Every structure is written in structure tokens, then in C-alpha cells.
Amino acid sequence: MIIIGEKINGAIPSTGKAIAEKDAEFIRNLAIKQTEAGADYIDVCASVDDDIEMETMKWLIDIVQDATDVPIAVDSPNVITCIESLKLCKKPGLFNSVSMEGDKIDAAFKAIADTKWECVALLNSDKGIPKTAKDRLDVFHDIMAKCKEYGIDPSRMHIDPLIEMLCTSEDGINMVTEVIREIKKAYPTIHVTGAVSNISFNLPARRIANQAFAVLAMNAGMDSFILDPLNKDMMGMLFATEAMMGEDEYCMEYIGAFREGIFTK
Template identity: 35%
Template sequence: MLIIGERINSTRKSIDRAVRAKDADFIREEALNQVNAGAHMLDVNCGTLDAQEEPAVMEWLVQTVQEIAGVPLCIDSPNYKALAAGLSVHRGKAMINSISGETERYKKVLPLVKEYGASVVALCMDDRGIPANKNQALEVGVKLVNDLLDAGVPVDDIYFDPLVRSVATNPETVVETLRLMEEMASRFSGLHFVSGLSNVSFGLPERRHLNRAYVVLSMASGLDAVIVDPLDSTLMALVYATEALLNKDRFCMQYIRCYHQGKLKA
């Protein structure tokens, strides 16, 4: 399971302040805490800044995090100029968050994917928005993945995000998302699946319980990357336990190692 730490995101007030003040020490501490908690990659987002400022700040943010963290980054922005700026200084193979079937976004992001050999989060949406049901989502997802493959992007570099919605307003969303991932996996061998957690529980109390349950269910249906807060030790323990139960952790070696490292404590 690829754990992508979500905490360096300027929608969080503390990160927004640190980014605007160029508080490198604060950013580095956030990065190290996530890596020490088990993150394999860190998402970096400074999208609350003005669109003209964002590229330069993204460049600074990528350099600041990579100086200390020693892991690749998921460069996250709707602003393709900010993506390009972050990629230009990134060391190693980056992930781009994100591309979609939206015409303009696809045209602007695809050249960056190819130029930098980056992996990419592929959002299941097009010019019509987020699909209204599973059948439409399958249509959108198949076209998007086929377009990326036809453009020369290796399947191993594509992380399909089914864009789960809130179960509070879309009661069928999780069941349909699980089925969508299963159908996409049957059509595209080697395709990766990624998801964030915030949408599924939006508008409900004690959201962490729903988020954690969603991760476990999704892993059983093929989810192999997740954008999360790795400082949620209960969620991380559930990920390790689920990998063991799904035979993705042979003889439970990772689970045992995490136990000895104290990572399974409540």
C-alpha cells in the first residue's frame, strides 16, 4: 500500500501561514513527522495562494520538503504552471495530482507527465463533471485510461481515482466505487487505484470511523494507494492488518515489524 501523506496542504491554516511566511522549519517538521509515521510519499499543495504566486512557492515547497524528507512527492495543484514549477526542481520520480478527462486539464497536464516521466493521479471526471452513476463513471474511466495509455503513459504510472462522494448524500457511492475499481482492474491489468478520504464522510459526525472503514473495504477491492494523514495511528494499523489479511504481507512480516516498532498501539 502506497501511503501518501496529506498534511502539507495549505487548506490547513497552519500550513497556509507557514507557506506564506516561508517557515521552512515548520514545513520540514511536518514532512519528517509523516515519514516517521510511515508515509512513502508526501503530497504538497499550496493552492490557497494567488495563481501568479503559486508556481514560485511550489518550487520552494518542493525543495524545502525534499531537503529533509528523503521521499518522492505528489505535486498537487489545479494550476499546471505550479505543477511545472514543482516538477522542475523535484529529485527522482514525482507524482502529479492530477489529470482528468476534462479537455483543458488533460491538454495541459499530459505534456508534463511525459516530459518528467511522472506517475499521475487520474481523476474519474470529464467536461460533464463527476459522473452521476457507476455506468457513466466506467465510461469516463475507461476513456481516460485508454487515452493515457495511447499517449504512451505506462499503466504502472497511472493511479486511477474513482472520486468517491459523501455517503451522507449518496448512499450508494461506496458500493458503486468498489464495483468501479473491480471492473477497471479487470480491464486494465496493472492499473493502480488511489483515493483520498475526506469526501466519503463529509457532513457526518466522527468522520474518522467512516474514513477508516472505507480504506479497509477499498483495499479488498483493489485500492493500493491512499492519500491520508499518517499520524492517524489507528488508520495506519488497520492498513497493515488489512494487507496481512489480503495476503499482501507474506507471513505478516510487515505487521510483525510494525508491532515491534510500536506502530500498532491504539
């Protein structure tokens, strides 16, 4: 199970405010808190205007690297920003993200091919977000063909099947879980990731829907989660689900995480 801590993202109002005010202490604290909460990667996304994105990324990455040893997920819709940002990182992290939109994936894969960086890949293309499982899997196979071309092992990939809001879906999450199952069937060592809270847009009591989604997605094969690790209920739910799936011998991971305070009674 891989936890990608999402809190350092300028799109979150409190983080956006800290970035605008250059409040380094606020960012530093988010890095430390997420580390203590068991994050495997600290996502860093500036979410600012293009002309100051790179300098903002540098400012954020420097603060995070000073605060924690947890690797960074360099996160930008602009692939060049990700490529430039990864050069600033002291250790290999997660490239977040590529897709089959344009020729971004070539630039990105060229940059990480001979490194230990892992990579998030979204299942959209120039045609947008595919509506059916089959179309998403077509994009997936195109991505895997690129992996092969650049010699990137599937185990370095975190495929994001694209989680969309539940409230306008006609089949719940069945299409997404089908995609997840097919991906894992084709490449057992690959990771499947996603921004968990997308599921609950426009619903009340979002944390409940988020948890239900996490359980079912995990059961389908999702093993990498972009979320707020400070949410102890969610973290407990993930550890419990992992144990229920028979992937936690003697519940030692569950007990260990409880003891570390990652979730509580």
C-alpha cells in the same frame, strides 16, 4: 500499498497559516514526520492565490526535498503549476492530478511521458463528476486511451474514482467500489487511489467512518491512499486489512510496521 501523505496542503488551516507566515520549520517538520510514518509520497499543495502559487510551490518543494528523500506528489488543480513544479523535483514523483476536463491531460502527459513520474487521474470530465459507475468508467477508458497514446504504462497511473461524502449517498459506497473493481479487472497493475477522509464530510467521529471506508475500498482494490499517515489507527487498519486480504505473507509487513512505530498497541 502506497501512502500519499496529505499534510502539506495549504487548505489545512495549520499548514495554510505556516505557508502564509513562511514558517519553513513547520513545513520541514511535516515532511519529516510523514516520512517517519511511512509515507511513500509527500503531497505538496500550496492552496494559495494563483499569482503566488508557483513561488509558493517552489518554496515548499525546496523545504521538503531538503528534509526527506521521499518523492513528492506535486498537487495543484492547475496543470501548468504541476508541470512547472515537477521540474523542480530532484527525483520522479507523483503528478497530482489530471482529469478529462479540457485538454489538461495532453499537456500533463506530454510532460511526463518519457519520465518515471507517476500520475493521479480523476474520473471527471467537462461534464463534471459523473453520477453513475458506467459514466465514471467511460471517463476512465478515455483516460486510458490517452495513456496509450502517450505510451504511459498503466502501472504508473493512480486512478482516483472520486470519493464523495457518505452522508448524502443513497447507496453507501457501492457505486465507488464497483468502479474500483472494474478498473482493477481491466488493468490489474494499475493503482487506485483516493482522498480517504472525503467519505466522512459532515459526519461526527470522522475517523471511524474513514477507517470503515478504507477497509472496504481496499477490499475492492484500492491500493493507494491519500491520507494523514500520522493517524496511527488508520495506518494500523490498512496494514491489518492488507494481511487479511492475504497480501502479507506471515504478516511480516504488519509486524514490521508495528515495530517501526507506524501504529501502536
